Amino acid sequence: MKFDFHAHTNYSDGKEDPINLVKYAKKKGLYIAITDHDTSRGYEKVKEELVIPGEEVTTQFGHVVILCNFPPNPPKDISSLVDYSKENSCIVFPSHPFDIFRKGIGNKVFEYKFDAIEIFNSKAPKSANDKATDAAKELKLPGLANSDSHVKESIGSAYNEIDLNEFNIDEILENIRKGKVKPVGIGLSITAKFKILQWYIERRI
16 A cells, blocks of 8 residues: 655645545545644544544654644644654654755754654655665664645655555554555656646745
8 A cells, every 4th residue: 555644735835625635646546644734624624534644743843744543733842742642652753854945853853762754755855865864774763755745746756655455544653663664755747846836936926
């Protein structure tokens, strides 16, 4: 099964309605986590679908994603966030940690006990993804590949393969925890790059 653990909807800074994003992912053969910035409201619109609830939390050092089997309401302090994740059997990982232009937490990845590291983010420069890959190896943590989709056309640019026969959030999270996940980084298509640029311009008009 293929999963994208980092995607945004129009409940934060994404373009797509949650329903449309999930439908598009289905067409691509993917299951997604909805990880809007500091809110789980987007997930509530598709909670009857096979979707993983989560958030991309804006901590004092930058962005960290949390995935749970329920819509989380996590603290923003990074230490408290890690504790909250452990206490609630969630998964927590720094997103695009070495992308200095998009609130990566940088070397703070070495200071907290994360469950995984996003080693391929479709929107991050190669140098940032390479640094994240090196950090994951050094820390002996699973690496994840995600689209960080803000437009639906980004879906499919990165995903993770997990050997499961059915969608079960607890099993998905446990497989990440145990490192039984294969990240696949493909990269953004020309169409996706154009749509991202278009959405960036639209948001500033």
